[in-house]
Amino acid sequence: MTKNILVTGGAGYIGSHTALQLLQGGYNVVVVDNLVNSSEIALHRVKQLASDFSNNLSYIKADIRDKEALDKIFSSTKFDAVIHFAGLKAVGESVEKPLLYYNNNLTGTINLLEVMSDHGCKMLVFSSSATVYGWPKEVPCTEEFPLSAANPYGRTKYFIEEICRDVQRSDGEWKIILLRYFNPVGAHPSGDIGEDPLGIPNNLMPYVQQVAVGRRPHLTVYGTDYNTKDGTGVRDYIHVVDLADGHIAALNKLFDTDLGCEVYNLGTGKGTTVLEMVTAFEKASGKKIPLVMAGRRPGDAEVVYASTEKAKRELNWKAKYGIEEMCRDQWNWASKNPYGYNSANDEE
Numbered sequence: 001m002t003k004n005i006l007v008t009g010g011a012g013y014i015g016s017h018t019a020l021q022l023l024q025g026g027y028n029v030v031v032v033d034n035l036v037n038s039s040e041i042a043l044h045r046v047k048q049l050a051s052d053f054s055n056n057l058s059y060i061k062a063d064i065r066d067k068e069a070l071d072k073i074f075s076s077t078k079f080d081a082v083i084h085f086a087g088l089k090a091v092g093e094s095v096e097k098p099l100l101y102y103n104n105n106l107t108g109t110i111n112l113l114e115v116m117s118d119h120g121c122k123m124l125v126f127s128s129s130a131t132v133y134g135w136p137k138e139v140p141c142t143e144e145f146p147l148s149a150a151n152p153y154g155r156t157k158y159f160i161e162e163i164c165r166d167v168q169r170s171d172g173e174w175k176i177i178l179l180r181y182f183n184p185v186g187a188h189p190s191g192d193i194g195e196d197p198l199g200i201p202n203n204l205m206p207y208v209q210q211v212a213v214g215r216r217p218h219l220t221v222y223g224t225d226y227n228t229k230d231g232t233g234v235r236d237y238i239h240v241v242d243l244a245d246g247h248i249a250a251l252n253k254l255f256d257t258d259l260g261c262e263v264y265n266l267g268t269g270k271g272t273t274v275l276e277m278v279t280a281f282e283k284a285s286g287k288k289i290p291l292v293m294a295g296r297r298p299g300d301a302e303v304v305y306a307s308t309e310k311a312k313r314e315l316n317w318k319a320k321y322g323i324e325e326m327c328r329d330q331w332n333w334a335s336k337n338p339y340g341y342n343s344a345n346d347e348e
C-alpha cells in the first residue's frame with residue numbers, strides 16, 4: 001500500500017526537495033505550509049519534476065498553529081508519518097522577536113503533536129539543527145555531545161527536541177527521529193527548485209549567490225582570525241539533495257524498526273572554510289565574488305562539522321556530493337532564477 005506522508009513546511013527550501021524525493025520514491029505527499037517564507041511556485045515546480053508521480057502531491061495552505069485546520073487535514077487522510085519542517089529560522093530575527101519564534105515554532109509543534117496523537121499517527125521526523133551543539137569543545141560533533149543554544153531560534157530547536165523525548169517517554173507507541181542538519185546548500189540539479197530567502201540572506205551561500213547574480217555588491221566575510229587554516233570559520237556544508245535522501249532513510253527506519261526517540265546528524269563529516277567555499281563557487285560559476293573582510297559575527301562558532309558514523313550505521317545513509325557539486329547546482333539554480341521564484345520586478 002502506498003504510504004501517506006504529511007510534510008509541514010513542504011513549500012520551503014528543504015521541504016520542497018524532500019517532497020520531490022518522496023514522490024519519486026512512490027509516496028503520497030500532502031504539504032501543509034502557510035507560505036510565510038516560501039512560494040507556491042516551488043510546489044508547481046516539484047509537480048513538474050515529479051512527472052508520472054505528480055498526482056501524488058497535494059497542497060493545503062494552512063498555519064500549523066491553527067489546530068482546527070490540522071484536525072481537518074488529519075480527518076480527511078490517514079497519515080503513516082509526518083515530516084515536520086515548518087518553522088521560522090532566521091537567527092537575528094529570533095533575537096528581535098523571541099515571542100514570534102516561540103509561538104510559531106513551539107506552539108506549532110505542540111499543536112501538531114496533539115493532533116497527530118488524537119488521530120493515532122505517531123511517527124515523526126523533525127528538522128533539528130547543528131545549532132544545538134553551540135560552540136563545540138571538539139569536532140566532529142557526535143550525537144551525544146552536550147546541548148546548548150545561543151539564541152531563541154536555537155532554543156526552539158533544543159526545546160522541541162526535549163518535548164519530543166518527553167512525548168515518546170510518556171507513550172511508547174511514538175517513534176520519533178530528530179535530524180540535526182549541518183549546513184544545507186545547493187539545489188536540485190535541474191535548477192528548477194532551490195533556496196529563495198526573503199530579504200537579505202543570513203546564510204553564506206544564498207548571499208554568495210546573490211553577489212554572483214549582481215543583486216549585492218560584495219560578500220562580507222565574518223571573522224578572519226579564527227584558529228583555522230585561513231582564519232575563516234569552518235562548517236559542514238551538505239547538498240540539499242543528500243539531505244532530502246536522509247529523510248527517506250529516516251522514514252525507512254521508522255517504518256522498519258522498533259525505536260523510541262533517536263537523533264541523527266545529517267552532514268558530510270568534512271569541514272570547509274568560508275574562503276574555500278567562495279573559491280569553489282567562483283570556479284563553478286566563473287564569477288568573481290568581491291570580498292570585504294570584517295569582524296566575527298556574534299554567536300558564531302569557530303569550527304563545526306559532523307560525526308556521520310551513527311547515520312551511516314543505523315540509517316544506512318551517507319552524503320554523496322562534495323562542495324564542487326554543491327556549488328555547481330547552486331549556480332545552476334541561481335543563474336536560471338536570479339530573483340528566485342519571483343520576477344525581477346517583484347524584488348524589494
Ligand code: NAD
Nearest residue numbers: 009012013014033034035036037038063064086087127129
Ligand atoms: P524554509 O523557511 O525554506 O522552510 C520552512 C517552511 O515552513 C516555509 O515554507 C514556511 O512558509 C513554513 N512555515 C513556517 N511557519 C509555518 C507555520 N506556522 N505554519 C505552516 N507553515 C509554516 O526553511 P528550510 O531551510 O527549508 O528549513 C526547514 C526546517 O529545517 C526548519 O525547521 C529549519 O529551522 C530547519 N533547519 C534549516 C537549516 C538551514 O540551514 N536551512 C539548518 C538546520 C535546520
Ligand code: UD1
Nearest residue numbers: 091129131202203204207220221222233235274297299300
Ligand atoms: C547559522 C546560524 C545557525 C543556523 C544555521 C543554518 C548564526 C549565528 N547561526 O549558522 O543557528 O542553524 O545558520 O540556518 O546565525 N558567513 C560570512 N558572511 C556571510 C554569512 C556567513 O562570512 O554573509 C560565514 C559565517 O561567519 C560562518 C559561515 O559563513 O563562518 C557559515 O555561516 P551560515 O551560513 O550563516 O551558517 P552557520 O553560521 O553555521
